[in-house]
Ligand SMILES: *[C@@H]1O[C@H](CO)[C@@H](O)[C@H](O)[C@H]1NC(C)=O
Ligand SMILES: *[C@@H]1O[C@H](CO)[C@@H](O)[C@H](O)[C@H]1NC(C)=O
Ligand SMILES: *[C@@H]1O[C@H](CO)[C@@H](O)[C@H](O)[C@H]1NC(C)=O
Ligand SMILES: *[C@@H]1O[C@H](CO)[C@@H](O)[C@H](O)[C@H]1NC(C)=O
Ligand SMILES: *[C@@H]1O[C@H](CO)[C@@H](O)[C@H](O)[C@H]1NC(C)=O
């Protein structure tokens with residue numbers, strides 16, 4: 001559960017009025033101060049088409065997803081006046097679970113104040129989907145303030161009507177608090193249920209036992225995941241197996257370059273196992289987690305930084321029988337500063353949602369929350385917009401491999417990859433990492449459902465190329481650009497070996513451009529970073545507070561790849577950029593994601609151009625734009 005300040009503040013906008021909006025808002029003229037316009041009058045200005053969000057109002061953390069055992073449909077959940085949800089038969093189009101999609105609300109005996117994140121056992125009590133969630137009795141709750149005993153407990157609810165409502169059990173919390181002597185916690189929430197044959201073996205449990213990690217930490221010690229085990233068939237009691245993972249307060253993985261800081265408190269931990277195809281209970285154990293931290297001094301109720309991380313590791317059993325998770329690699333699930341609170345779920349191969357795409361293997365799919373008001377702290381014009389934040393495009397997670405990598409100094413760090421195998425004869429290694437890709441059926445739909453598809457011929461650029469020689473920074477417009485702000489673009493950028501040493505090379509694209517606005521997305525070797533320069537992204541940022549214009553940045557190492565006979569070249573940078581109006585997600589080399597907001601104002605700001613600066617040979621190729629995306633909500637009236 002993130003953004004605690006907002007959790008209890010329900011916010012439902014009244015229905016937007018398109019006619020009223022169009023009278024006031026003119027996206028061909030300079031923007032007014034959008035903080036001062038009528039409620040809902042910019043409802044459509046930046047609203048995405050293909051993403052998950054409620055009919056109106058605020059979306060918080062994704063959570064509580066499951067495959068309905070009766071229908072085989074996949075249900076997605078998210079915090080919204082409690083929690084709300086939608087279902088899908090293909091991951092592409094969604095139907096709200098009811099006209100009012102809220103399926104659980106705060107206000108019961110266990111949760112008088114709030115409902116925070118939870119997770120669902122699909123075949124739970126009596127074979128029905130059973131929700132284990134954080135029931136909240138006192139606020140505020142945050143790692144920067146003393147913990148109020150009993151503020152976060154874990155309770156059960158069951159659905160009898162296909163997920164339209166989850167009915168709370170008439171009994172007290174099944175996990176009433178952190179077990180003594182663990183009392184002074186920084187947090188104790190977001191129970192994530194999972195099964196694990198590896199944990200069954202390590203903890204000597206019956207086959208098929210359910211476990212739950214609860215995220216949090218201990219004041220003065222550090223962030224941790226608390227591990228519990230199902231005790232009875234009705235999930236009424238859970239046995240505490242200890243802190244299976246704890247990190248030192250404010251420490252980091254390696255020097256922090258590849259996975260930020262572990263911080264002071266963990267949130268939203270998920271645990272699952274992957275192989276190279278997707279979910280595999282016997283595969284490598286992964287966790288995704290949120291980490292909260294600040295610089296000194298700690299300001300009560302302000303978490304300056306939140307990082308959305310992943311880690312993979314070994315399960316070990318110590319001599320006294322306690323089980324532990326020991327990380328072997330860790331990274332960022334998303335480098336966007338506003339992408340957080342990921343929640344994923346097993347999507348079984350035999351569910352109707354999966355079979356409709358012909359997918360033969362079990363998958364683990366995940367969603368992140370992308371906040372558009374900096375976790376509730378910026379002055380974004382939320383009331384004028386009438387909706388707030390979104391979930392990211394469905395991702396598939398798998399174990400990733402990078403083959404034929406030259407065994408040089410680039411591979412040996414404590415990083416977001418590990419050396420899987422080493423071939424001393426060829427002096428190459430195979431690296432293992434987390435693979436992240438757009439869910440296959442969504443990517444296919446963006447291609448097949450495009451209303452306009454066009455390719456742009458590639459080009460090679462160096463500092464001597466005439467068309468780029470007039471100024472230091474150059475861009476060259478595409479022959480064709482989208483006519484809307486809804487598209488997926490794919491492109492490759494190949495660098496000559498000398499580029500690695502270039503201190504000033506930047507290569508990429510400018511998108512959502514016009515004479516007034518544009519956003520540069522580029523890679524630079526100087527700090528191995530992919531940057532999104534938002535300083536000129538929005539004319540409205542000049543008139544309206546809360547349209548943040550900071551750069552976004554993420555680390556991506558391009559390795560040296562052997563290509564036979566003692567030669568090598570720098571790994572090609574493959575980009576997939578999804579622009580769904582204001583939501584922009586950048587996927588690179590199947591292992592890097594950066595999600596952010598670009599609030600371009602003018603209708604004409606749709607131009608794409610090449611972008612190149614500094615010295616170094618760069619070759620752009622395979623550029624294709626698929627315009628249109630999909631309408632994820634065909635049944636909604638607006
Ligand atoms: C917008 O809605 C809020 C909450 O309902 C209300 O307090 C505010 O006055 C409205 N603002 C305008 C400009 O209508
Ligand atoms: C869900 O439960 C609430 C509260 O009991 C009720 O008002 C609502 O009608 C129910 N929704 C559905 C779809 O059954
Ligand atoms: C809990 O930890 C906080 C922060 O370190 C400390 O101020 C407080 O005294 C501790 N409370 C208890 C009951 O130990
Ligand atoms: C946490 O570590 C970072 C990096 O060393 C440091 O800048 C920050 O001040 C630390 N925070 C606290 C609260 O000590
Ligand atoms: C994890 O397990 C592998 C294989 O058993 C072993 O080589 C490695 O040292 C272990 N790493 C940690 C951190 O325990």
Ligand SMILES: *[C@@H]1O[C@H](CO)[C@@H](O)[C@H](O)[C@H]1NC(C)=O
Pocket residue numbers: 318319320321322
């Ligand atoms: C069991 O051993 C582990 C690792 O040595 C230790 O962290 C833990 O506190 C021990 N647990 C108990 C109950 O003694």
Ligand SMILES: *[C@@H]1O[C@H](CO)[C@@H](O)[C@H](O)[C@H]1NC(C)=O
Pocket residue numbers: 407408409410412
């Ligand atoms: C990387 O680590 C391996 C194994 O420890 C070692 O053999 C190799 O020399 C190291 N490579 C570099 C460039 O440090």
Ligand SMILES: *[C@@H]1O[C@H](CO)[C@@H](O)[C@H](O)[C@H]1NC(C)=O
Pocket residue numbers: 462463464615616
């Ligand atoms: C490109 O610029 C670099 C550094 O300024 C220079 O050393 C190099 O000769 C230039 N290359 C060409 C082809 O002009």
Ligand SMILES: *[C@@H]1O[C@H](CO)[C@@H](O)[C@H](O)[C@H]1NC(C)=O
Pocket residue numbers: 033034035036542543544545
């Ligand atoms: C826009 O309006 C808001 C709310 O009235 C105000 O706080 C802000 O200063 C205004 N910004 C500009 C640039 O006028």
Ligand SMILES: *[C@@H]1O[C@H](CO)[C@@H](O)[C@H](O)[C@H]1NC(C)=O
Pocket residue numbers: 492571572573574589590622
């Ligand atoms: C990049 O894309 C090209 C062409 O689609 C493909 O051949 C290559 O394997 C990809 N490289 C990486 C690192 O993904």
Ligand SMILES: *[C@@H]1O[C@H](CO)[C@@H](O)[C@H](O)[C@H]1NC(C)=O
Pocket residue numbers: 458492493494572619620621622
């Ligand atoms: C474009 O893709 C082809 C294979 O599909 C690949 O051989 C080529 O290197 C790619 N071009 C660039 C510039 O990456």
Ligand SMILES: *[C@@H]1O[C@H](CO)[C@@H](O)[C@H](O)[C@H]1NC(C)=O
Pocket residue numbers: 092093449629630631632
């Ligand atoms: C895909 O395109 C078809 C034909 O234009 C359209 O009927 C359908 O609604 C589109 N599907 C989605 C999910 O947008």
